[in-house]
Amino acid sequence: MTRLVTPQPSTAVRFDDVSLHFGDAPGLDHVSFEIRAGEARVIYGAAGSGKSTLLKTAMGLVKPDSGRVFLLGEDITHMKERELFDLRARVGVLFQEGGLFDSLTIAENVSYPLLNQRALLEKFRANGDGRVVEDRVREALRFVELEATLEKFPSELSGGMRRRVGIARAVVTEPDLVLYDSPTAGLDPITAHTIIALILKERDLRHAATIMATHRYQDGQLMAKFRYNPNSGEIERWEPDDPRVQAGTKIFVMDRGRLTFEGTVSEFQASPDPYVRKFLNPGGA
Amino acid sequence: MFDLLKRPLEAFQDFVLLSGRAFRNVFRSPHYASDIFLQMDIIGVGSLFIVSLVGLFSGIVMAMQMARTLTRYGAQGQVGIIVSLTLVRELGPVLTALLVAGRNASGIASELGSMKVTEQIDAMRALGTDPIQKLVTPRLIATAFVLPLLTVIADFIGLVGGFLISNFMLGIASSQYWTSAWQAIEYNDIVQGLIKPFAFAIVIALVGCFYGLQTTGGTQGVGRATTRAVVVSSVWIFVLTTIIGRVFVNL
Numbered sequence: 413m414t415r416l417v418t419p420q421p422s423t424a425v426r427f428d429d430v431s432l433h434f435g436d437a438p439g440l441d442h443v444s445f446e447i448r449a450g451e452a453r454v455i456y457g458a459a460g461s462g463k464s465t466l467l468k469t470a471m472g473l474v475k476p477d478s479g480r481v482f483l484l485g486e487d488i489t490h491m492k493e494r495e496l497f498d499l500r501a502r503v504g505v506l507f508q509e510g511g512l513f514d515s516l517t518i519a520e521n522v523s524y525p526l527l528n529q530r531a532l533l534e535k536f537r538a539n540g541d542g543r544v545v546e547d548r549v550r551e552a553l554r555f556v557e558l559e560a561t562l563e564k565f566p567s568e569l570s571g572g573m574r575r576r577v578g579i580a581r582a583v584v585t586e587p588d589l590v591l592y593d594s595p596t597a598g599l600d601p602i603t604a605h606t607i608i609a610l611i612l613k614e615r616d617l618r619h620a621a622t623i624m625a626t627h628r629y630q631d632g633q634l635m636a637k638f639r640y641n642p643n644s645g646e647i648e649r650w651e652p653d654d655p656r657v658q659a660g661t662k663i664f665v666m667d668r669g670r671l672t673f674e675g676t677v678s679e680f681q682a683s684p685d686p687y688v689r690k691f692l693n694p695g696g697a
Numbered sequence: 698m699f700d701l702l703k704r705p706l707e708a709f710q711d712f713v714l715l716s717g718r719a720f721r722n723v724f725r726s727p728h729y730a731s732d733i734f735l736q737m738d739i740i741g742v743g744s745l746f747i748v749s750l751v752g753l754f755s756g757i758v759m760a761m762q763m764a765r766t767l768t769r770y771g772a773q774g775q776v777g778i779i780v781s782l783t784l785v786r787e788l789g790p791v792l793t794a795l796l797v798a799g800r801n802a803s804g805i806a807s808e809l810g811s812m813k814v815t816e817q818i819d820a821m822r823a824l825g826t827d828p829i830q831k832l833v834t835p836r837l838i839a840t841a842f843v844l845p846l847l848t849v850i851a852d853f854i855g856l857v858g859g860f861l862i863s864n865f866m867l868g869i870a871s872s873q874y875w876t877s878a879w880q881a882i883e884y885n886d887i888v889q890g891l892i893k894p895f896a897f898a899i900v901i902a903l904v905g906c907f908y909g910l911q912t913t914g915g916t917q918g919v920g921r922a923t924t925r926a927v928v929v930s931s932v933w934i935f936v937l938t939t940i941i942g943r944v945f946v947n948l
Binding site for chain 2: 468471473493494497500501503505507508509511512513514524525528529530531532581
């Protein structure tokens with residue numbers, strides 16, 4: 413696969429003291445962090461804790477009330493929508509419910525980012541071959557093992573399949589940063605495992621920066637402790653003492669708009685904080 | 698006191714901003730021609746039957762009611778004048794716009810509202826498309842183009858309805874009806890009869906899109922947005938017809 417986007421900035425996302433309110437309710441409360449190129453983060457948080465808001469703010473869909481937001485090395489805090497489009501072409505996103513366009517077929521949905529993002533369109537024109545788009549769409553759908561659904565509409569697919577198409581659409585442009593908003597919400601455990609395996613595969617094959625919001629303990633564990641093995645095509649556990657387990661994926665915990673925990677997976681598991689422990693023992697034991 | 702005014706004022710400000718962007722996009726690329734034609738088909742062709750039907754009955758009712766009054770003054774022959782003037786100036790534009798508001802302001806609000814609550818609008822922005830350019834401007838252009846045409850059709854079919862009553866029930870000669878109807882209409886009336894649907898179209902499209910894009914709160918929110926879009930656009934149709942009518946009375 414040839415790369416569509418060239419420069420690898422050192423900072424994928426940076427928040428400097430970002431706050432945001434919806435009416436009187438805080439959406440984000442003085443949030444600061446930095447995620448560098450190629451790193452992965454799992455954001456744990458209850459419903460309404462600000463996970464989705466954080467992801468939307470990171471790509472400029474929501475503007476902060478105060479603080480500064482950097483995306484792929486550029487300050488997007490006051491950037492105009494049209495200027496943001498070129499930057500967003502380098503970001504892939506999976507929305508909570510998939511966010512697929514109901515009026516378009518699966519093939520049209522997946523080709524949408526390729527055909528509607530100016531920065532990418534110019535590259536395709538430079539290639540001068542209309543089939544490039546078609547091939548890439550097929551490749552992305554093959555990646556999520558849904559090549560047979562090209563001409564179907566989103567309403568004809570199951571929830572898990574829609575989520576997989578959402579992943580295909582997020583990664584079809586080979587972005588530098590991929591955001592996943594609750595990719596397993598509302599799915600059965602087996603389908604949820606498949607979705608996380610796909611996210612691992614995308615992370616480990618292309619090493620794009622990855623941020624995943626979730627409330628499921630297992631999702632973060634899989635992200636931090638497993639990797640995709642390209643030889644076997646399966647996901648497998650890292651050796652527990654492998655330093656890459658600690659370095660690659662870190663955990664954030666959010667509570668009512670605040671970033672209350674930031675650390676490695678072992679720090680997360682050892683945390684005495686009662687809110688953090690709720691994610692470790694979902695049963696409350 | 699000021700808190701009470703704050704929300705409506707904020708909503709009005711958002712509406713003005715949306716309208717400004719929608720109009721600006723008419724002159725900016727990219728233009729989504731296929732979306733414009735699709736909307737013209739949905740709004741124009743889709744409303745044709747119901748608009749014709751209502752046009753026909755409004756002409757029939759006008760002729761029947763007016764004939765009773767006119768007979769009292771021995772002026773039954775003037776029925777064509779009354780039917781054509783009321784239809785072209787007022788009833789044609791207003792009834793057509795109310796029907797299109799009921800059919801399409803609601804349709805637009807529910808479609809955009811569903812897209813909003815399922816994050817399709819956010820997805821559109823994330824994937825490099827301006828939702829106003831892709832969704833609002835095509836609906837604005839399409840409605841502004843087809844509503845005057847629908848109004849002309851409704852006016853004509855209304856006149857035919859009036860003719861049916863005049864000719865078959867009142868025994869007025871065909872030539873007398875059509876000549877009086879045609880001669881009654883002045884240039885001023887035609888301009889008024891075309892400016893009104895153009896203004897109503899802008900209101901219907903923008904109000905529908907505005908409430909659709911403002912939708913929050915899941916499927917219930919979509920229902921609320923749809924109702925508001927119809928109520929608000931209908932009220933504005935009556936306000937605008939009064940204002941435009943007032944301007945033309947003075948001309």
